[in-house]
Amino acid sequence: MTDQEKILNEVTGSDYKFGFHTDIDTETIPKGLNKEVIRIISAKKEEPEWLTESRLKAFSHWQTLRMPEWAHLKIPEIDYQDIIYYAAPQQGAKYESMDEVDPELIDTFNRLGIPLEEQKQLAGVAIDAIMDSVSVKTTFQDTLADLGIIFCSFSEAVKNHPDLIKKYMGSVVPYTDNYFAALNSAVFSDGSFCFIPKGVRCPMELSTYFRINTANTGQFERTLIIAEDDSYVSYLEGCTAPMRDENQLHAAIVEIVAMENAEIKYSTVQNWYPGNKEGKGGIYNFVTKRGICKGDNSKISWTQVETGSAITWKYPSCILRGNNSVGEFYSVAVTNNYQQADTGTKMIHIGKNTRSTIISKGISAGKSQNSYRGLVKVLKGAENARNFSQCDSLLLGDQCGAHTFPCLEVDNKTAIVEHEATTSKIGEDQIFYCNQRGIDTGNAISLIVNGYAKEVLNKLPMEFAVEAQKLLAITLEGSVG
Amino acid sequence: MLEIKELRVNVEDKEILKGINLKVNAGEVHAIMGPNGSGKSTLASALAGRDYFDITHGKIFYEGKDLLELAPEDRAREGIFLGFQYPVEIPGVSMVNFLRTAINEMRKYRGDKPLPAGDFLKLMREKKKIVEIDSDLTNRSVNEGFSGGEKKKNEIFQMALLEPKLAILDETDSGLDIDALRVVANGVNNLRTPDNATIVITHYQRLLDYIIPDFVHVLYKGRIVKSGDKSLAKELEEHGYEWIKQEVDAEV
Numbered sequence: 001m002t003d004q005e006k007i008l009n010e011v012t013g014s015d016y017k018f019g020f021h022t023d024i025d026t027e028t029i030p031k032g033l034n035k036e037v038i039r040i041i042s043a044k045k046e047e048p049e050w051l052t053e054s055r056l057k058a059f060s061h062w063q064t065l066r067m068p069e070w071a072h073l074k075i076p077e078i079d080y081q082d083i084i085y086y087a088a089p090q091q092g093a094k095y096e097s098m099d100e101v102d103p104e105l106i107d108t109f110n111r112l113g114i115p116l117e118e119q120k121q122l123a124g125v126a127i128d129a130i131m132d133s134v135s136v137k138t139t140f141q142d143t144l145a146d147l148g149i150i151f152c153s154f155s156e157a158v159k160n161h162p163d164l165i166k167k168y169m170g171s172v173v174p175y176t177d178n179y180f181a182a183l184n185s186a187v188f189s190d191g192s193f194c195f196i197p198k199g200v201r202c203p204m205e206l207s208t209y210f211r212i213n214t215a216n217t218g219q220f221e222r223t224l225i226i227a228e229d230d231s232y233v234s235y236l237e238g239c240t241a242p243m244r245d246e247n248q249l250h251a252a253i254v255e256i257v258a259m260e261n262a263e264i265k266y267s268t269v270q271n272w273y274p275g276n277k278e279g280k281g282g283i284y285n286f287v288t289k290r291g292i293c294k295g296d297n298s299k300i301s302w303t304q305v306e307t308g309s310a311i312t313w314k315y316p317s318c319i320l321r322g323n324n325s326v327g328e329f330y331s332v333a334v335t336n337n338y339q340q341a342d343t344g345t346k347m348i349h350i351g352k353n354t355r356s357t358i359i360s361k362g363i364s365a366g367k368s369q370n371s372y373r374g375l376v377k378v379l380k381g382a383e384n385a386r387n388f389s390q391c392d393s394l395l396l397g398d399q400c401g402a403h404t405f406p407c408l409e410v411d412n413k414t415a416i417v418e419h420e421a422t423t424s425k426i427g428e429d430q431i432f433y434c435n436q437r438g439i440d441t442g443n444a445i446s447l448i449v450n451g452y453a454k455e456v457l458n459k460l461p462m463e464f465a466v467e468a469q470k471l472l473a474i475t476l477e478g479s480v481g
Numbered sequence: 482m483l484e485i486k487e488l489r490v491n492v493e494d495k496e497i498l499k500g501i502n503l504k505v506n507a508g509e510v511h512a513i514m515g516p517n518g519s520g521k522s523t524l525a526s527a528l529a530g531r532d533y534f535d536i537t538h539g540k541i542f543y544e545g546k547d548l549l550e551l552a553p554e555d556r557a558r559e560g561i562f563l564g565f566q567y568p569v570e571i572p573g574v575s576m577v578n579f580l581r582t583a584i585n586e587m588r589k590y591r592g593d594k595p596l597p598a599g600d601f602l603k604l605m606r607e608k609k610k611i612v613e614i615d616s617d618l619t620n621r622s623v624n625e626g627f628s629g630g631e632k633k634k635n636e637i638f639q640m641a642l643l644e645p646k647l648a649i650l651d652e653t654d655s656g657l658d659i660d661a662l663r664v665v666a667n668g669v670n671n672l673r674t675p676d677n678a679t680i681v682i683t684h685y686q687r688l689l690d691y692i693i694p695d696f697v698h699v700l701y702k703g704r705i706v707k708s709g710d711k712s713l714a715k716e717l718e719e720h721g722y723e724w725i726k727q728e729v730d731a732e733v
Contacts, residue, residue: 428533436557440586450574
């Protein structure tokens with residue numbers, strides 16, 4: 001083995017830090033997927049009839065679909081009858097006060113760095129904590145309610161704000177959208193709901209933390225964010241799961257709606273269990289995320305740091321319908337060992353003077369495969385649309401792959417669309433230069449990778465940028481230093 | 482401070498250094514000169530711990546330690562600094578961040594606490610003056626978009642900040658105009674103390690008008706074939722390397 005290979009082996013041989021399992025009484029339903037199971041889920045959540053019907057409709061549609069095969073991914077066959085579609089920590093329903101929350105649960109989230117007690121939390125961050133199929137606790141609800149902001153679990157929103165759910169659910173990602181969207185629409189369990197009323201600037205970061213705990217379960221959550229005219233919200237999601245030998249399925253839907261002059265910033269730090277070094281286990285992460293800039297001058301910005309999951313299939317997109325609306329996509333996707341990622345975005349320009357920016361930074365190590373897939377579509381009426389795309393790939397070692405699949409469809413001749421792409425390797429020269437200044441190889445790689453991803457990391461809310469930097473270092477660094 | 486004994490180095494099975502002997506004491510400045518391909522840069526890299534070649538024979542002692550046993554980062558932490566002939570660019574990593582990491586890694590090695598941000602910035606401002614470096618330069622990414630002269634000044638700036646015991650400057654003068662050359666040389670002279678030592682590797686005598694060496698060694702075909710004081714550099718300037726080549730080749 002050459003020294004270069006040794007170094008790479010060391011830095012890429014990291015351990016997953018969130019792989020513990022919480023031993024807690026969990027209520028589960030039998031494995032399998034059929035109409036009866038869907039009715040059970042709906043009944044457990046005490047849903048109104050229209051929602052049960054909508055689930056069943058989605059299920060019937062899903063049965064007619066086949067799993068998409070166009071992505072640059074090798075996906076082993078998934079047995080949908082071998083998955084538990086509902087698992088909830090005992091006591092099921094939401095806790096009114098901290099005293100009622102199982103200490104094991106509080107401990108679990110503490111170990112993940114997510115304290116559920118409000119006084120212990122980062123100032124200015126409200127959290128909805130979701131374990132398996134249910135929301136465990138949402139913090140700062142009262143403080144936010146004073147401003148008219150609704151931040152609650154999806155199930156609560158169904159009960160307390162049925163009109164909003166009925167109006168917006170499926171309006172951006174209909175159940176007919178794709179295979180996984182149909183599946184989610186049939187079996188989704190919980191998720192977060194945010195509503196920012198007209199003219200309100202949400203004073204704190206809203207955040208959802210997803211945790212898969214129970215074995216053999218899938219997690220299917222939905223997030224719906226609505227920002228009315230002249231409002232602003234910054235939202236962050238994080239996710240982890242225990243280490244298990246079998247693969248687990250996560251198929252989520254995120255829908256966001258920005259009305260006139262509204263701005264929504266959506267940040268993700270995805271750290272699902274990626275599987276072990278031989279590629280065994282890990283989460284299949286098949287997520288449909290889409291936002292619509294409905295009103296004029298609205299803005300939606302996606303920032304994602306993707307370090308986890310065995311397979312990632314995810315394209316946070318923007319429909320730029322309002323005139324002068326702005327869509328942004330900033331992504332860092334890191335793959336290591338046998339991880340596979342096929343991720344990117346779609347920017348659909350419909351309104352006049354719409355602008356979009358895409359910055360994608362892929363980092364591949366080990367034997368992983370990392371693909372960027374993007375679509376920039378400018379419709380006929382989108383006068384003066386502008387897009388700038390930059391897709392960079394960084395390779396560590398010579399056994400990994402980086403791919404880019406950009407697609408441009410421009411139907412308006414006033415549009416200006418730019419695409420730049422680079423591929424680079426971390427050079428031995430760069431590492432030696434750092435070594436010669438007293439910086440060991442592990443720290444050197446961390447420094448270089450963070451420098452490479454800086455443009456994207458800078459877009460994260462400050463509290464989380466530091467976390468994301470550490471996460472990048474952990475994912476790639478491991479035993480060194 | 483430094484003692485090199487019978488050092489032989491191979492690059493891809495070809496012997497480049499064929500038995501180097503050199504002793505450097507604290508407070509001294511040594512110049513190593515020689516025609517292209519004589520092995521000057523290989524010697525510098527071997528001292529810094531670059532691993533693309535094999536050390537087949539010999540020993541290097543530095544401050545009583547067996548240098549060849551030390552990893553490159555530990556050599557740096559022990560006070561060895563290499564001024565690179567071709568400093569590399571590291572996009573996205575600011576000079577400030579880079580140097581702060583470097584300084585704190587060295588402090589950690591010595592068992593010191595990290596330098597507080599305020600003190601670090603103060604130190605940077607102080608050292609910038611020594612090399613007349615543009616204050617804008619330190620806000621940019623490491624060497625990215627720097628001109629040739631700026632890169633070399635930046636090396637000396639880093640040297641000033643890291644305060645090495647033994648500085649090895651590999652062709653620091655190459656590609657410099659006369660003004661930049663003066664700045665670089667002044668920097669080196671200002672940093673000279675009785676406790677540190679400098680090895681200046683150069684092709685031309687020009688730099689030695691500004692940095693006055695105590696000893697001059699001529700490296701040719703992998704061996705130090707002649708050593709002397711600064712007058713040897715003058716001689717080379719006047720007569721070129723030919724006469725030495727002839728002398729050496731005649732012996733073979």
